[in-house]
Amino acid sequence: MIASLYAGISGLSANATAMTVIGDNIANVGTTAFKGNRSHFANILSTSLGGESATGNVGRGVEFWGTNALWTQGSMENSSSPTDLAINGKGFFMVQDASGANFYTRAGSFTFDKNGYLVNPDGMQLQGYQIDADGNIGAITSVYIPGERTSPPSATTEFNFDINLDAGAAVNDTYSTAQTVYDSLGNAVPVTFTFTNTGNGAWSVAGTVPATAGSGVTIGGNATMPITFNSSGVMTAPAADVTVAVTLTNGATTPLNLTWDFFDASTPAVSHGDVTGFAADSGTTFQYQDGFPAGTLRGISVDEQGVITASYSNGEMTPVYQIALADFPSYDGLTKMGNNLYAQSLASGQALPGTAGTGRLGNISPQSLEMSNVDLAEEFVKMITTQRAFQANSRVITTSDEILQELINIKR
Numbered sequence: 001m002i003a004s005l006y007a008g009i010s011g012l013s014a015n016a017t018a019m020t021v022i023g024d025n026i027a028n029v030g031t032t033a034f035k036g037n038r039s040h041f042a043n044i045l046s047t048s049l050g051g052e053s054a055t056g057n058v059g060r061g062v063e064f065w066g067t068n069a070l071w072t073q074g075s076m077e078n079s080s081s082p083t084d085l086a087i088n089g090k091g092f093f094m095v096q097d098a099s100g101a102n103f104y105t106r107a108g109s110f111t112f113d114k115n116g117y118l119v120n121p122d123g124m125q126l127q128g129y130q131i132d133a134d135g136n137i138g139a140i141t142s143v144y145i146p147g148e149r150t151s152p153p154s155a156t157t158e159f160n161f162d163i164n165l166d167a168g169a170a171v172n173d174t175y176s177t178a179q180t181v182y183d184s185l186g187n188a189v190p191v192t193f194t195f196t197n198t199g200n201g202a203w204s205v206a207g208t209v210p211a212t213a214g215s216g217v218t219i220g221g222n223a224t225m226p227i228t229f230n231s232s233g234v235m236t237a238p239a240a241d242v243t244v245a246v247t248l249t250n251g252a253t254t255p256l257n258l259t260w261d262f263f264d265a266s267t268p269a270v271s272h273g274d275v276t277g278f279a280a281d282s283g284t285t286f287q288y289q290d291g292f293p294a295g296t297l298r299g300i301s302v303d304e305q306g307v308i309t310a311s312y313s314n315g316e317m318t319p320v321y322q323i324a325l326a327d328f329p330s331y332d333g334l335t336k337m338g339n340n341l342y343a344q345s346l347a348s349g350q351a352l353p354g355t356a357g358t359g360r361l362g363n364i365s366p367q368s369l370e371m372s373n374v375d376l377a378e379e380f381v382k383m384i385t386t387q388r389a390f391q392a393n394s395r396v397i398t399t400s401d402e403i404l405q406e407l408i409n410i411k412r
Contacts, residue, residue, distance in 0.1 A: 003060060004400040006042040008060030011393030014041055016233060017064045018386050025374045033074060033106035033340060036379075039139040040065040071331050074373040076365055082301055083118060084109045085403065086370040089362015091325035092342065094353065095124035102127070104326055104351070106151040106370055116146030122339055128308065128321035129355065140353060143308065143321045149297045151298035151312040153186025155252075156291030159244075161193075162274050166282040167233060169197040173281035182291035183252035189213045191246060201277060207244060214248045219260070221245075229277030238262060240269065258289075292316060302366040306356040306359075325361045326351040 018039040028034040042065040045060050077087055085108035087093070092104035103124065110126055113119050118126040124143035125175070132138060159179055178193045183189055190213070195205045206224045207217030219225040220242045228237040241259050248254040263269035275285075295314030302308050306323030328334060333347025344351050356364045 002400075003402075007059065007061035008393045008396035008400065010044065010063060012390060013394065015386050015390040015393065016065040019383070020377055021067055022383050025379050026376065026401050029374045029376060031107075031340065031372050033370040034111055034374065035069040035071055035074075035106075036372070036374040037067040039067055039346055044331050048398060054366070068332050070373060072309055072373045074370040076368045077371050080365050081111075082299065082367055083112070084108060084367055084369050085110065085302060085306075086365040086368040087325065087356075087362050088365045089360075091327055091356070091361040094127040094140070094326050094351075095120055095341070096127055097122075097124050103337060103341045103343055104328075104334070105342065106342050108369060116144050116149075118143040118145070122341075124341075126323065128306070128323045130321055131307075131319045135380055137322060137355075140324050143323070145297070145300060145308070145310060145320060147171050147297060149310065150232070150309075151292075151295040151297075151314055151316045151318060153182060153184070153294045153314075155184040155256065155318060156181035156258055156289045156290050158259045158261050159287070159289035160272065160274050161282050161284055162286035163195075164276045164278055164280055164282060165195055165197075165203050165227070165229075167201070167229070167277050167279045169282065171197055173197045175269070176263045177284040177287070179248070179287055180264060181256065181258060181289050182293055183248055183256050185240075185252045186293035187213070187252060187288070188249055188293065189256070191244075195227070198226070200233070203227045203277075206243065207246075209246055211249075213250060213252075214246050214256075216247045218245045219243075227275065233278040233360075234273070235262075235277065236270060236273050255376070259272050261358070279352060302364065304356065304363040304366070306364045322366060324353050324410065325356055325364075326353050327360050328352065329350060 012033070021037050021039045025036045040064050044060040046060050046065055076275060087106055087108070092106055093108055095104065103373070110118050110120055127140050129141045130138040130141050139251065143197060159181060161177065161179070163177065174194055174196045176192055178190050178192045180188050180190050189209060192208050193205055195203050198204050201410065204224045204226050205219060207219055209217055220238065225242060226237060227235060229237050241262050244258040244260050246256040246258065248256055263271050285306050292314045295312030298311045298313050298406065300310050301306055307319050308321040308323065310318050310320050329349035330359065332347055333349065334342040335345045337343050343393060354361050400402055
């Protein structure tokens, strides 16, 4: 009868531990990306020293056999922060502490620290693949985007207009339009193009710049360039792209050589049809140039592949990092470190880094956070059954005690 007492005690102990697991799940129902745990039990059998099988089948109670996490996807919660990220599918974010040790998490609440590193609430730095100016992906490193980051200027190399020059204009009538281009320092240089009617279907164009910016403009190597149209108002000359040279006086690279883009790159070249000579008022409906000034960082955005793009005040949007994700052969083998962190172990296998959407890795949901996957209704049902099991085991102990008392009373 004493053995039954110990069987009841084992039931009390196992179910008390199971209640702790349930309480932990409920306590973390609001924890970002928390994965609920499930309890496991195993029966205990006595061992026969003599080898008889009969006594070896007698149960001696229960033991708490451990827990395992339920690796189901949590729901997505929208966020207004561009650095709140969630993984839709398999994978973990990689973060690194001050000592250089790597940890793994699905909790994607990140912010920039004072030094410009993207960090989690514990100050661990998010890891990503650095992207160079040519768009090539480099090695994994900490995501670092300082607030004083600037976008360098780019000198204008090409420009064009959509212009109509009035076929009914009188000789010596003029039409002027301006195009702002940028030198190698990012200075804005306004270039004024003046078109002068020189006869039926014929015009000439000359360029000027302010004296504070430069000393002259040549078009096709000359001060002026002729433009001619056929009877349908289609430009027949020039028959190729033209180089416009602007001589600068502000310390930038000089001259600034620009290509006036009239034709595409096919062979034979085909006119874009940007300059026309129709019987309509002279006017400019569109203009384009490929340069831009220096810009300061205004913000960042993240796409589903985890590419972090920096936005600058000059309108440039530059990819700078791609967030690194990690997969494991066995998620159940990961070591829990607290604070929503996991560490690699022998049981989990080595981390397999990659980018979102490749291999088994899921995509990234920007401006979202993964919620806990704990189902409160299920946890309350488990709580009821665990409570009843605890009560039943306590009854085993009290009943065994009563039987022992009756046994002792036999002697009386």
